[in-house]
Amino acid sequence: xxxxxxxxxxxxxxxxxxxxxxxxxxxxxETAATTAAFFxxxxxxxxGASIYxxxxxxxxxxxxxxxxxxxxxxxxxxxxxxxxxQRSHINSAREAALAFxxxxxxxxxxxxCEQVYDETMADRLWEGTRLLIEQHxxxxxxxxxVTTTPVELADIIKRRLGLTGxxxxxxxxxxxxxTGRLVGDLLHGPAKAAAVRALAEREGLDLSRCTAYSDSHxxxxxxxxxxxxxxxxxxxxxYAYAAGHGWPIHxxxxxxxxxRIGVRAxxxxxxxxxxxxxxxxxxxxx
Numbered sequence: 001x002x003x004x005x006x007x008x009x010x011x012x013x014x015x016x017x018x019x020x021x022x023x024x025x026x027x028x029x030e031t032a033a034t035t036a037a038f039f040x041x042x043x044x045x046x047x048g049a050s051i052y053x054x055x056x057x058x059x060x061x062x063x064x065x066x067x068x069x070x071x072x073x074x075x076x077x078x079x080x081x082x083x084x085x086q087r088s089h090i091n092s093a094r095e096a097a098l099a100f101x102x103x104x105x106x107x108x109x110x111x112x113c114e115q116v117y118d119e120t121m122a123d124r125l126w127e128g129t130r131l132l133i134e135q136h137x138x139x140x141x142x143x144x145x146v147t148t149t150p151v152e153l154a155d156i157i158k159r160r161l162g163l164t165g166x167x168x169x170x171x172x173x174x175x176x177x178x179t180g181r182l183v184g185d186l187l188h189g190p191a192k193a194a195a196v197r198a199l200a201e202r203e204g205l206d207l208s209r210c211t212a213y214s215d216s217h218x219x220x221x222x223x224x225x226x227x228x229x230x231x232x233x234x235x236x237x238x239y240a241y242a243a244g245h246g247w248p249i250h251x252x253x254x255x256x257x258x259x260r261i262g263v264r265a266x267x268x269x270x271x272x273x274x275x276x277x278x279x280x281x282x283x284x285x286x
Contacts, residue, residue: 034206036164037136038196038222039129040214041147041154044232047124050149050157057116102180106152106173113153117160128252129232132213133161142203146196146212146222148188167195193221213250217241 042049101109136143142164145154151168158166170183185191200207211228212219217237223229231242232250242249 033141034204035209036142036144036200036203036205036211037133038144038146038210038212038226039133040216040219040222040232041145041149041157043215044213045125045129045133045145045157046121047126050121050147050153053121053124054113054116054150054153057120058112061112101171101178104178106176106178109178110152110156113150113156117153117156121157122160126233126252128250129213130161132232132250133163136211137162141211142205144196144199146187146192148186165199167192167199189218190221192219193225196222196225214238223247 039045042051046053133143144164145158145166145168147154147166147168149157149168151166151170154166154168158164167187169187172179172181172183187195196207196212199205200210207225208227210226211230212223212226213230213232214223215231215233215238216235220238220241223231229242230248230250231238233253234242234249234251239249241247
């Protein structure tokens with residue numbers, strides 16, 4: 001029996017799932033397949049958390065403060081060392097992100113997302129996960145990203161990899177400008193399952209024939225509604241659950257223990273890199 005990792009408002013989760021489904025932009029497949037594969041992004045498709053890499057890119061453009069980047073980085077340290085996301089850190093990341101986007105134009109953020117992805121994120125994809133994606137595409141299946149990552153960034157990853165669609169966290173906008181509020185809540189935990197159920201109903205998918213991949217026990221609500229759940233680079237809780245239920249486990253980290261020990265140094269390097277870029281750009285302007 002999976003345990004819900006953090007308390008959520010069912011109504012907000014449902015609204016987040018519906019918003020993610022409504023906002024999804026599809027690359028229509030040539031065949032009307034009723035099967036699909038769903039991939040989480042952070043540490044499943046990409047090494048580390050995409051929001052932190054994005055924050056680093058924004059800090060380099062003087063659009064995020066070094067303090068914001070450090071706060072994001074500390075949240076990643078706790079997440080990667082403890083193996084679980086803390087609600088307080090999720091809220092902090094959400095509040096900082098919403099404070100940044102408020103008042104900015106949607107198309108402006110999309111341009112920034114494209115630049116940051118190409119500069120700092122494209123080379124962080126797990127090759128093993130990319131091969132899994134290619135296998136599903138070759139089998140004629142639809143492939144979707146389902147992630148807490150902002151939908152604008154998720155959509156760029158989808159387009160770069162030639163996937164069917166992306167479900168992500170939706171920030172409210174009016175007349176093309178962000179209001180600083182979310183539609184529902186973060187697409188996280190139960191909200192991901194709600195989004196996939198809504199998508200399956202809309203697209204005629206048979207979830208009993210679908211596959212899902214994630215690294216986190218927080219995604220057990222999603223993994224539990226498909227016929228073929230998979231663990232990728234799993235945290236301890238997901239590893240134990242997957243092993244106990246006979247789910248496939250894909251480990252693409254060469255040295256799991258070394259990764260845990262070295263994550264703090266890696267995150268420090270990310271912060272230092274963001275600061276260095278800011279300093280360099282200021283010198284150039286001077």
